[in-house]
Amino acid sequence: MTDKASASADDVPMAGRRCLQCGKPALYAYRPFCSKRCADLDLGKWFAEDYRVPSDEEPGDDRAEEDP
Ligand SMILES: [Zn+2]
Numbered sequence: 266m267t268d269k270a271s272a273s274a275d276d277v278p279m280a281g282r283r284c285l286q287c288g289k290p291a292l293y294a295y296r297p298f299c300s301k302r303c304a305d306l307d308l309g310k311w312f313a314e315d316y317r318v319p320s321d322e323e324p325g326d327d328r329a330e331e332d333p
Pocket residue numbers: 284285286287288289298299300303
């Protein structure tokens with residue numbers, strides 16, 4: 266599988282754009298971030314805020330672990 270053709274734009278830096286996470290030059294592929302890692306970090310932040318919404322249920326408590 267040759268992936269080079271489709272990956273041409275992935276590594277192109279965006280002029281004047283900085284990664285919102287770490288401040289490095291952002292890439293088109295991950296704008297407005299510099300890498301998938303930074304994009305994931307930001308995404309994680311969003312999800313984390315979602316999960317912080319107060320809830321009556323206690324997550325992870327419905328799967329009772331029995332003794333081995
Ligand atoms: Zn970054």
